[in-house]
Amino acid sequence: xxxxxxxxxxxxxVGDVQLAAYYDDQGxxxxxxxxxxxxxxxxxxxxx
Numbered sequence: 001x002x003x004x005x006x007x008x009x010x011x012x013x014v015g016d017v018q019l020a021a022y023y024d025d026q027g028x029x030x031x032x033x034x035x036x037x038x039x040x041x042x043x044x045x046x047x048x
């Protein structure tokens with residue numbers, strides 16, 4: 001993918017958990033999660 005896709009919401013908040021999903025620089029689907037607005041992000045990538 002060599003363009004920025006349209007995004008309506010880049011960040012999803014459910015209770016006190018925030019989630020973001022995106023393609024990393026290697027084209028893998030990546031999900032980032034943190035608890036609370038100031039928590040550390042935990043990032044998980046899936047093979048492309």
